[in-house]
Amino acid sequence: MSSLRQFEPLALPCMEAAFNLAFWLVRSRADAEDIVQEAYLRAFRAFDGFRGDDMRPWLLAIVRNTAYRWLSNRRRSGTVISLEEAFAEGSGQSTDDIASDEPTAEERLIGAAERDYVLRALAELPPAFREVLVLREIEGLAYREIAEVTGAPVGTVMSRLSRGRGELRKVLTRLMGKDEPNAM
Amino acid sequence: MQCERARELLSPYLDGELSAEERRAAAAHLGECRSCSAQLGDFRRVAQTLAEAGREPAPKALTARVRGNLARAAHAEPTPTTALISKPPRAGASSVRRALLRQAAVIAAACVLSAVATWLATSSLGQQHRLEQDVLAAHVRSLLQDSPIQVASSDAHTVKPWFAGRIDFSPEVKDLASEGFPLVGGRLDYVGGRRVGAVVYKRRLHIVNVLMWPSTSAGDVAPRLITRNGYNLLAWSRGGVDYWAASDLNAGDLAQLQALL
Numbered sequence: 176m177s178s179l180r181q182f183e184p185l186a187l188p189c190m191e192a193a194f195n196l197a198f199w200l201v202r203s204r205a206d207a208e209d210i211v212q213e214a215y216l217r218a219f220r221a222f223d224g225f226r227g228d229d230m231r232p233w234l235l236a237i238v239r240n241t242a243y244r245w246l247s248n249r250r251r252s253g254t255v256i257s258l259e260e261a262f263a264e265g266s267g268q269s270t271d272d273i274a275s276d277e278p279t280a281e282e283r284l285i286g287a288a289e290r291d292y293v294l295r296a297l298a299e300l301p302p303a304f305r306e307v308l309v310l311r312e313i314e315g316l317a318y319r320e321i322a323e324v325t326g327a328p329v330g331t332v333m334s335r336l337s338r339g340r341g342e343l344r345k346v347l348t349r350l351m352g353k354d355e356p357n358a359m
Numbered sequence: 360m361q362c363e364r365a366r367e368l369l370s371p372y373l374d375g376e377l378s379a380e381e382r383r384a385a386a387a388h389l390g391e392c393r394s395c396s397a398q399l400g401d402f403r404r405v406a407q408t409l410a411e412a413g414r415e416p417a418p419k420a421l422t423a424r425v426r427g428n429l430a431r432a433a434h435a436e437p438t439p440t441t442a443l444i445s446k447p448p449r450a451g452a453s454s455v456r457r458a459l460l461r462q463a464a465v466i467a468a469a470c471v472l473s474a475v476a477t478w479l480a481t482s483s484l485g486q487q488h489r490l491e492q493d494v495l496a497a498h499v500r501s502l503l504q505d506s507p508i509q510v511a512s513s514d515a516h517t518v519k520p521w522f523a524g525r526i527d528f529s530p531e532v533k534d535l536a537s538e539g540f541p542l543v544g545g546r547l548d549y550v551g552g553r554r555v556g557a558v559v560y561k562r563r564l565h566i567v568n569v570l571m572w573p574s575t576s577a578g579d580v581a582p583r584l585i586t587r588n589g590y591n592l593l594a595w596s597r598g599g600v601d602y603w604a605a606s607d608l609n610a611g612d613l614a615q616l617q618a619l620l
Contacts, residue, residue: 195413290408309413313414317376
């Protein structure tokens with residue numbers, strides 16, 4: 176089928192972003208894999224309706240919708256995944272790919288600990304904040320593109336990001352057990 | 360600028376999404392307010408951490424799975440999306456190959472089933488088959504109930520008006536008592552995805568259901584006999600109406616009724 180030849184070169188490069196968004200929304204690698212597969216099939220079937228040359232926001236919007244549908248199904252079926260489980264199952268990354276320039280063991284430990292706290296804090300945020308932060312900080316999307324993915328106006332994206340960053344900072348402060356509000 | 364207003368601008372400032380004027384004002388405030396610039400520093404640091412370590416890497420096999428799903432989807436368009444999703448093997452490494460093979464077999468079976476179902480559903484043969492099934496089901500259902508009819512009358516002039524307003528055409532109702540087919544009554548049924556008229560006749564102890572609905576084919580069609588599960592079904596079209604007679608009556612008597620209607 177000829178449309179498959181047009182679809183794949185545009186869609187496959189978005190796979191990492193698609194999986195990352197799905198993972199951060201459902202916080203399970205296994206579910207994120209299923210969601211990405213389903214989203215790609217949906218995207219392929221809706222491909223005729225796609226206009227333009229940057230597929231990422233369009234495809235991520237489909238991933239997001241698919242993930243939310245899964246979440247509401249999971250809620251209905253009463254399966255609840257705790258944050259701890261999500262993280263135990265979670266990241267397959269090794270801890271030493273964050274630091275650079277020959278860090279000392281101590282610096283490495285601090286870096287890893289901080290990274291852990293940041294990821295944990297992000298996972299605790301409500302989905303509306305979590306998704307804009309993932310799209311902005313990890314995927315580097317512009318506000319206009321985030322608006323396209325989430326279906327919210329740019330002004331809403333801006334205020335959600337602003338509040339989301341504030342909330343993330345609060346959670347971090349709590350998690351790290353420091354009461355000085357400006358310290359991280 | 361007040362801190363309250365400046366804090367609203369920190370996030371878009373960091374993202375470079377402020378107008379030139381707002382940007383200048385925010386920068387001026389940050390230059391003189393330690394608390395706000397500390398907060399911006401926190402935002403920046405978290406942003407950097409997330410950019411470096413926030414990405415959850417996709418499994419290496421995912422691309423291959425997605426491509427496999429897409430290839431199947433491109434060939435079998437009407438299969439439901441969820442049936443095309445391949446599950447990663449989650450068992451131990453030793454059983455991975457067996458699991459993959461089983462998976463492949465299930466997918467292949469699902470594809471075949473779906474293809475056959477699609478063909479049956481779309482082909483006229485399948486439609487014919489379904490229609491026979493529906494007619495037979497309607498007949499058997501009528502026998503299982505306390506009464507095969509909703510309006511009981513041996514008078515055609517009672518039964519025929521009963522259908523008015525209940526279905527969108529006027530079915531043929533005749534009293535054939537003198538020919539040995541007394542009229543029992545009429546009811547509504549559901550066949551081939553539409554509401555149809557059912558007129559019930561009797562032949563000795565046998566019940567005959569004559570189902571009818573407006574025909575989709577132009578012109579008359581000569582009666583043809585189908586035998587299913589020991590029942591005789593006789594189908595014909597006349598005057599823009601499709602008729603299906605169903606009964607355990609013998610084919611000869613059924614043909615006689617057809618000739619009388």
